[in-house]
Amino acid sequence: MEKALLEIEEKARLARAASRPLSYASSAQKDAALKNIARCLLDNEPAILEANLKDQNEAKASGMLPAMLDRLIIDQSRLEGIAKDTFAIAALPDPVGEIFDMNTMPNGLIIGKKRVPLGVIAAIYESRPNVTVDIASLCLKAGNAVILRGGKETIHSNTILAKLIRQAVEQAGLPKEAVQFIENTDRNLVNHLLKLSDQIDLVIPRGGAGLISYVKQNSFIPVVAGGIGVVHVYVDADAKVTDAVNIAYNSKVQRPTVCNAMDTLLVHKDIAPVFLPAVAAEWSKAGVEIRADEAALKILENTFGCKLIPATPDDWGKEFLALIAAVKVVDSLDEALSHIARYGSGHTESIVTQNYTSSQRFLNEVDAAAVMVNASTRFTDGSQFGLGAELGISTQKMHARGPMGLKEITSYKWIVYGSGQIRG
Amino acid sequence: MEKALLEIEEKARLARAASRPLSYASSAQKDAALKNIARCLLDNEPAILEANLKDQNEAKASGMLPAMLDRLIIDQSRLEGIAKDTFAIAALPDPVGEIFDMNTMPNGLIIGKKRVPLGVIAAIYESRPNVTVDIASLCLKAGNAVILRGGKETIHSNTILAKLIRQAVEQAGLPKEAVQFIENTDRNLVNHLLKLSDQIDLVIPRGGAGLISYVKQNSFIPVVAGGIGVVHVYVDADAKVTDAVNIAYNSKVQRPTVCNAMDTLLVHKDIAPVFLPAVAAEWSKAGVEIRADEAALKILENTFGCKLIPATPDDWGKEFLALIAAVKVVDSLDEALSHIARYGSGHTESIVTQNYTSSQRFLNEVDAAAVMVNASTRFTDGSQFGLGAELGISTQKMHARGPMGLKEITSYKWIVYGSGQIRG
Structure with a gap:
């Protein structure tokens, strides 16, 4: 020795x-x-x-x-x-x-x-x-x-x-x-x-x-x-539903085993009844398991083919690295921001919205390595960001x-x- | 507790x-x-x-x-x-x-x-x-x-x-x-x-x-x-002697208790017989103690009023924070660069020279937070560098x-x- x-x-x-x-x-x-x-x-x-x-x-x-x-x-x-x-x-x-x-x-x-x-x-x-x-x-x-x-x-x-x-x-x-x-x-x-x-x-x-x-x-x-990504997509009340479905699907399914894949989907209550069944239908084709909070459970319980189970407190802030998504309905952008501040790992966070003020507040107030508007979280990557090559993704600030x-x-x-x- | x-x-x-x-x-x-x-x-x-x-x-x-x-x-x-x-x-x-x-x-x-x-x-x-x-x-x-x-x-x-x-x-x-x-x-x-x-x-x-x-x-x-500064001034063969005396004096005497004060003076052998007595005369007025290598001792032994003692190996790479300077005569720029690479703490290093190539090599090859040509090491400071205020001086690279x-x-x-x- x-x-x-x-x-x-x-x-x-x-x-x-x-x-x-x-x-x-x-x-x-x-x-x-x-x-x-x-x-x-x-x-x-x-x-x-x-x-x-x-x-x-x-x-x-x-x-x-x-x-x-x-x-x-x-x-x-x-x-x-x-x-x-x-x-x-x-x-x-x-x-x-x-x-x-x-x-x-x-x-x-x-x-x-x-x-x-x-x-x-x-x-x-x-x-x-x-x-x-x-x-x-x-x-x-x-x-x-x-x-x-x-x-x-x-x-x-x-x-x-x-x-x-x-x-x-x-x-x-x-x-x-x-x-x-x-x-x-x-x-x-x-x-x-x-x-x-x-x-x-x-x-x-x-x-x-x-x-x-x-x-x-x-x-x-x-x-x-770096490397630990507890990644959220927040679908705002004013989201374009097709964008929201595409982004939630791509962020979760395109490569679920990597750090920039989405873990938790936050959905504003006003858009949840329309959006959640739409994304669940797409996810079910890819075999995504949904761990839903009570409000999301209620909306999704009759969606055909959906792998739906109730979320436990452990599911918030968890990096799944698998075809599993935690889903939570929130009352407001503020609740989404607080959830992300509490459970995010500072990797990538994305908002889907057509509302200018919501987009600016999200960019401004979320503290993460990459903060996005209307884009898949899968883009956080050296070559996608124009660096040519990457040694890794840092989730620290220094x-x-x-x-x-x-x-x-x-x-x-x-x-x-x-x-x-x-x-x- | x-x-x-x-x-x-x-x-x-x-x-x-x-x-x-x-x-x-x-x-x-x-x-x-x-x-x-x-x-x-x-x-x-x-x-x-x-x-x-x-x-x-x-x-x-x-x-x-x-x-x-x-x-x-x-x-x-x-x-x-x-x-x-x-x-x-x-x-x-x-x-x-x-x-x-x-x-x-x-x-x-x-x-x-x-x-x-x-x-x-x-x-x-x-x-x-x-x-x-x-x-x-x-x-x-x-x-x-x-x-x-x-x-x-x-x-x-x-x-x-x-x-x-x-x-x-x-x-x-x-x-x-x-x-x-x-x-x-x-x-x-x-x-x-x-x-x-x-x-x-x-x-x-x-x-x-x-x-x-x-x-x-x-x-x-x-x-x-940061804060630890083992700081060198290298007086090149082609230095302007008045510049060299001013810079060596200011770097050592202007505020000896701080991290950007000079600790070791390296002098090219060709200029040492002219330069060393001149700087020693100035230093002696301020009470600077000189810890000299053999070659410097020989040149300075008859200089009037000089506080001269032989350097020990411990004096190289030492931060004195006092009116003490280690002095060494070197054969070449390369020897100065090697000495600095070995003993410097990566804080501030300065060359005094009128030779273009020597200045460029020094800037290029010395690895320190601040590398200077023809300037007092005392300038390494947030306000002097135009930052307005400073929290400290980092000697790390991250x-x-x-x-x-x-x-x-x-x-x-x-x-x-x-x-x-x-x-x-």
């Missing part, structure tokens, strides 16, 4: 040292490294698939459910997808080096900010092996060194992917030590890693609620976490909120051009 | 609840509250001075040194200064509500960002009672609720100041619960406060290194910390770096204007 701890420290030190030249590497150099990674992955398909097969076999032997198993599979087409994503990241604009807020002060000092990499980012993640390539590529593109610590379910895949990434980076003339991979999946090592605040600037946990809260509670290093793209893994430094000024 | 813990939780809950209406209070309302605070402080001068006298007497009785004692004194002129600062904060532009990065996407969604308050900020600070008013005013101006926990040396002053602030806020029609004050200075309560991540969005520790690392290591809440003004205690939310869009 002692040896493993020292190894972690050494990796963090190597990453820190490599982050310095990487921080001012040219865009061309970084892009060459990324393209090299993509090509290197394609060139080594047989070895990657073989390693992945080992993960699959071990997962099957351990009795992993098919849905989970599917997440860790790499086949030819998925590998091509990973390489394509890496080429796409290479093609994005480099966030580093932007100069902004530059002003000349009365004393002649020219003062402003220059965008710089954060330095060293540690990513702690679970299952999907594509995350290894994704995060490494995004970090390198933004000039950051990265320490990767994936889950043990994909250890064989991650090990070879990390080895190939390091090779590709080195071939492109950048320090391979900018990418560190922790093979030992002992949790005590994660705990040790989280204490190395002199070497690591940011920790990004990607995975379930357990992982995220473990990281938050044990880290001496700043953490940007540093970055909502989808995190390249700019969100940078910082800035103040730069000052003087001509001999001293302070009086 | 149990009761005190529950009280802390209740205060955090009240602050969270008050933060909601405060987040969309108008600029006029917030400014009215700030002006009311300033007036209220002036109106209650006798009571404030009386409370402060108690603090002074207890401090004297406990044997506090005069320099420390001076920091906690409030007299009439200092109180007027505090009120004036509060009026000045009221006069700054409101950072909240700015809409930026707004774009229309190909699907017609209009997506952008709106600046919003962080929510609830906890400030944990030591000595100076003006910090109570400063931080409360800055937080309120940016729409944040605040939980104040000052040191026990100024408990009487802080208690009355917080009471008056709450009164003034309420009189202006904003919730007084937006300002919470923790009277019990038991450190266990701070530890408990640092765990309340559901109610508090940011912790700002202001004080010595011990306080800052305690907060960082015990907080479940994001922390923005969220805010360098001087933190009003904008640095805000976040943003993504806002989305749709017209019925769903995701395909």
Whole structure:
């Protein structure tokens, strides 16, 4: 164990040292490294698939459910997808080096900010092996060194992917030590890693609620976490019913297992008798289970084919990640706003309305990473928001909120051009 | 103790609840509250001075040194200064509500960002009672609720100041619960406060290194910390000697007890024989002690009046906060850059040079909150950088770096204007 701890420290030190030249590497150099990674992955398909097969076999032997198993599979087409994503990241604009807020002060000092990499980012993640390539590529593109610590379910895949990434980076003339991979999946090592605040600037946990809260509670290093989405759609009295049905359906059904899928539908009492049966009819075709409050139950009890059960207090504020929706009838916009303030997780909230004042109040008063009017909650996503790629979705307010793209893994430094000024 | 813990939780809950209406209070309302605070402080001068006298007497009785004692004194002129600062904060532009990065996407969604308050900020600070008013005013101006926990040396002053602030806020029609004050200075309560991540969005520790690392290591809440400045001035071979002397003198002597004062002077070997005696002569008039490396010792040994002692390894990377400077002769810009990378604390670094390439390399390669060319390090400061006011200087890279003004205690939310869009 002692040896493993020292190894972690050494990796963090190597990453820190490599982050310095990487921080001012040219865009061309970084892009060459990324393209090299993509090509290197394609060139080594047989070895990657073989390693992945080992993960699959071990997962099957351990009795992993098919849905989970599917997440860790790499086949030819998925590998091509990973390489394509890496080429796409290479093609994005480099966030580093932007100069902004530059002003000349009365004393002649020219003062402003220059965008710089954060330095060293540690990513702690679970299952999907594509995350290894994704995060490494995004970090390198933004000039950051990265320490990767994936889950043990994909250890064989991650090990070879990390080895190939390091090779590709080195071939492109950048320090391979900018990418560190922790093979030992002992949790005590994660705990040790989280204490190395002199070497690591940011920790990004990607995975379930357990992982995220473990990281938050044990880290001496700043953490940007997210992923938990308790998402509401509020259908206002003045909603267009067709919009409301489309948005409630799409928000719930289009991809129910992700964080921006709707969990609770709030409906104004004046529109509930018309709207609720309409959305329930659509949902029933997709097999959505409705957990309804008393008023919604009453309206829906005779709707044909509806999977209807009474809501319990636990259903409010719950992230279902499944074809289940909690439904509540509210008396007013104010009640909807209070419900969201109490139960929302600060991810995405959407109002459906044709009323101008309601839309403005909702945008103004709801405190969440993304607040929408007349749009599906499924749009909260780096590529949909125009960021090109995303590392995750932050539900905290510090540093970055909502989808995190390249700019969100940078910082800035103040730069000052003087001509001999001293302070009086 | 149990009761005190529950009280802390209740205060955090009240602050969270008050933060909601405060987040969309108008600029006029917030400014009215700030002006009311300033007036209220002036109106209650006798009571404030009386409370402060108690603090002074207890401090004297406990044997506090005069320099420390001076920091906690409030007299009439200092109180007027505090009120004036509060009026000045009221006069700054409101950072909240700015809409930026707004774009229309190909699907017609209009997506952008709106600046919003962080929510609830906890400030944990030591000595100076003006910090109570400063931080409360800055937080309120940016729409944040605040939980104040000052040191026990100024408990009487802080208690009355917080009471008056709450009164003034309420009189202006904003919730007084937006300002919470923790009277019990038991450190266990701070530890408990640092765990309340559901109610508090940011912790700002202001004080010595011990306080800052305690907060960082015990907080479940994001922390923005700073204050430790190991600051270098590098005098390049091509420096203008008069500039170099002025900048090295000003950086060290103008206010030696603060974080942006210079600690280590690095001098290129080619200019050292001319420059070092010149700066040592100036420094000796101010009583600066020089801790010199071997090469610098040799050059300075015959300089008249110079307080010269050999540097020990501990002197590199040390924040002196006193009239002491470490001095090292380097062979090259590269050696200076390596020294700074190894020993700097990421606060402020300055190069003195007339060489264009050296200046660009220094700006590019040094990783610090503020990187300067031909300017005194003493300029790293919110008001000098044009922020109007400052909560502190961050030496971390997440969220805010360098001087933190009003904008640095805000976040943003993504806002989305749709017209019925769903995701395909």
